[in-house]
Amino acid sequence: MNISPLRQEFILHFGEMGSRWGINRTVGQVYALLFLADDPLCADDIVAALGFSRSNVSMALKELQSWNLVRLRHRPDDRRDFFATPDDLWEIVRTLVAERRKREIDPTLTKLRELAMTQPAEGDLAARARIDELRAVIEQMTHFHDELNRLETERLVALLNMGARLNRMIEGAGRLIPFRKAKE
Amino acid sequence: MNISPLRQEFILHFGEMGSRWGINRTVGQVYALLFLADDPLCADDIVAALGFSRSNVSMALKELQSWNLVRLRHRPDDRRDFFATPDDLWEIVRTLVAERRKREIDPTLTKLRELAMTQPAEGDLAARARIDELRAVIEQMTHFHDELNRLETERLVALLNMGARLNRMIEGAGRLIPFRKAKE
């Protein structure tokens, strides 16, 4: 135990939000604790801080590792595992988006491509067209995400900061190279 | 029952993905059914098609309405409610993003702003700075999302299609108006 009120409130909030983010309370709280920690923590630090069982913390850490949200650290002459979150918030954002895409989008894209391979039955022509349309939209977004991922963080932030200029910029680009049609 | 294999597979997939998307199997399947349906369906059509209980379907429809993912339709001389998904996929994407932001981001942003108002204790200076940094990053992204939302769909699609030109374009804009620093 022994956590300041500021940290306490932050950690409890992350625990509550956990279910909306597709993780559970324990995982959310462990992540929040690590996120604010001044130094890497070991499993028992987390047990002491949050009061979960040792095994629950172990599971939570495994889950966070599967999300690539925590980094493993070691100290000399100490064989315990210590955990920390990346310092760079943009790296965290990239990871979150990438992992959510992997879990929430990619399987569906695979399925849609699979369905697009089959010969549609008589009454399925409209449904099939709708599936194809959905596949095209998702592909368009994932390709854009790939593009964004290729940008250095400085450029990414520049894009985010573009605000109202964005509109004019697209217009400008559109003049140079005509818009493609929406349905690829 | 009586659903073609194509629809069947699509619907079952949406049911399975439901839990990853923060909805349940019933809601996922009902949405998938409506998404592919050639015409609006009433609750009993859905019961007949998917075999869920009437009350479960009622709950699922209520949930989908709370997400703004379905539209209510009526037929003359028929007081039953019929449901359909919007034809425009980009409208669906906008709705999904907006609703997820409302549920997953906005409450946290509110909490972070709240925490940013308090006076940090002695040992909380670093934690407080980290919270502020997180708030700033989220605000940057939500402002960008607001900007994207303001774009007509044609422009939005043009941006998504920009591909590798994106990088050069940011560079170009950067020359005209210098990059802002990442930490606002």
Place this chain on the structure above:
DNA sequence: CTGGTATTTCAGAAATTTCCGAAATGACCG
């Protein structure tokens, strides 16, 4: 009002997820 139909609410059953303590595993050291 009465009867018929559409929809929602609700209590509890069923299923799933979360969580713990105990036992097992593994890694290191003398």
Place this chain on the structure above:
DNA sequence: CGGTCATTTCGGAAATTTCTGAAATACCAG
């Protein structure tokens, strides 16, 4: 080898979520 420490696995308890059938509500037509 044993012994110690860190971590993981596992069975089942506890909590939560999902789902159903029955009852309640709402709405309309006559």
